[in-house]
Amino acid sequence: MHRNGKMQHGVGDILTLLGTASESQKMASELPGTASESQKMTSESQKMASELQKMASELPGTASELPGTPSQRRVAAFGANAGIAQRLAAAQLAIDAVLENHDLQIALAAYGYGPERIVEGKGLRDQAQALQQQQRARYGEQYGATDAHAAAQAQAQLS
Amino acid sequence: MARVALRGDRGAAQKLGLHARQQTTQAGWLLQAQQFYANALADAMIPGAPAAYNLTRGQLAAGQAQVVAVAARAVVQQAARGAAQASTYARDAALQALNDWMRDFRAIARIALADQPQRLAQLGATGG
Numbered sequence: 001m002h003r004n005g006k007m008q009h010g011v012g013d014i015l016t017l018l019g020t021a022s023e024s025q026k027m028a029s030e031l032p033g034t035a036s037e038s039q040k041m042t043s044e045s046q047k048m049a050s051e052l053q054k055m056a057s058e059l060p061g062t063a064s065e066l067p068g069t070p071s072q073r074r075v076a077a078f079g080a081n082a083g084i085a086q087r088l089a090a091a092q093l094a095i096d097a098v099l100e101n102h103d104l105q106i107a108l109a110a111y112g113y114g115p116e117r118i119v120e121g122k123g124l125r126d127q128a129q130a131l132q133q134q135q136r137a138r139y140g141e142q143y144g145a146t147d148a149h150a151a152a153q154a155q156a157q158l159s
Numbered sequence: 160m161a162r163v164a165l166r167g168d169r170g171a172a173q174k175l176g177l178h179a180r181q182q183t184t185q186a187g188w189l190l191q192a193q194q195f196y197a198n199a200l201a202d203a204m205i206p207g208a209p210a211a212y213n214l215t216r217g218q219l220a221a222g223q224a225q226v227v228a229v230a231a232r233a234v235v236q237q238a239a240r241g242a243a244q245a246s247t248y249a250r251d252a253a254l255q256a257l258n259d260w261m262r263d264f265r266a267i268a269r270i271a272l273a274d275q276p277q278r279l280a281q282l283g284a285t286g287g
Binding site for chain 1: 185192222225226228229232233235236238239240242243245246247249250253254256257258260261264265267268270271272275278281282283284
């Protein structure tokens with residue numbers, strides 16, 4: 001997960017968060033319902049896993065590690081941030097599901113995951129979301145400052 | 160242009176920093192440009208040579224102002240770069256904390272809801 005002190009977000013993390021196609025297939029076969037419903041669900045799970053794998057394979061790391069010009073980095077950074085957005089969305093779905101379902105709360109509380117623990121997770125998720133937005137804003141400011149500096153230098157060297 | 164104008168005046172070239180090779184680094188370029196404009200404007204004799212090539216004191220002052228602007232932009236850019244890097248570290252640390260929490264949460268959910276695959280799916284905790 002770490003390289004040179006920086007966290008790497010890879011295929012494993014995303015698939016761990018959301019499950020793999022084979023796991024989804026297994027889940028689908030365990031679910032009640034008609035065969036066609038199970039097949040439909042399996043197909044959708046495979047499609048989702050395929051999309052996630054494709055997305056994860058396109059993740060070179062965080063935006064700050066990407067090579068190229070600022071504008072090239074901005075394009076490439078979208079992929080990395082999309083992966084992070086997926087993580088945040090998966091966490092929010094899971095946490096909200098518990099907060100909105102009394103039966104889930106009871107089942108998890110029996111294993112030490114009472115409301116306080118779930119709210120703690122929600123806090124971590126909200127903080128990560130806020131810092132993700134802040135990070136994107138800071139990089140936008142940096143690109144703006146870089147462009148302004150380059151323009152000023154070009155003007156000075158022309159004169 | 161000043162290098163050409165002052166080719167025969169070693170003293171003036173030395174004062175304006177024109178004797179040295181032109182710097183290619185950002186810091187080196189700024190130092191050279193600041194030295195050139197500051198000394199050219201301060202020395203009453205030297206501006207006479209650039210005037211022969213249609214460089215007035217006003218133009219020198221404008222050039223100096225542009226160099227000051229570049230230096231200021233460089234400071235802003237450096238600060239923005241530092242802030243962006245710090246925001247990445249903070250974001251990554253927060254994501255790591257969330258990942259750790261989610262890992263434990265999913266592990267517990269798999270145990271607590273082992274007989275309820277639909278609810279496990281709701282939590283995205285179907286993986287082993």
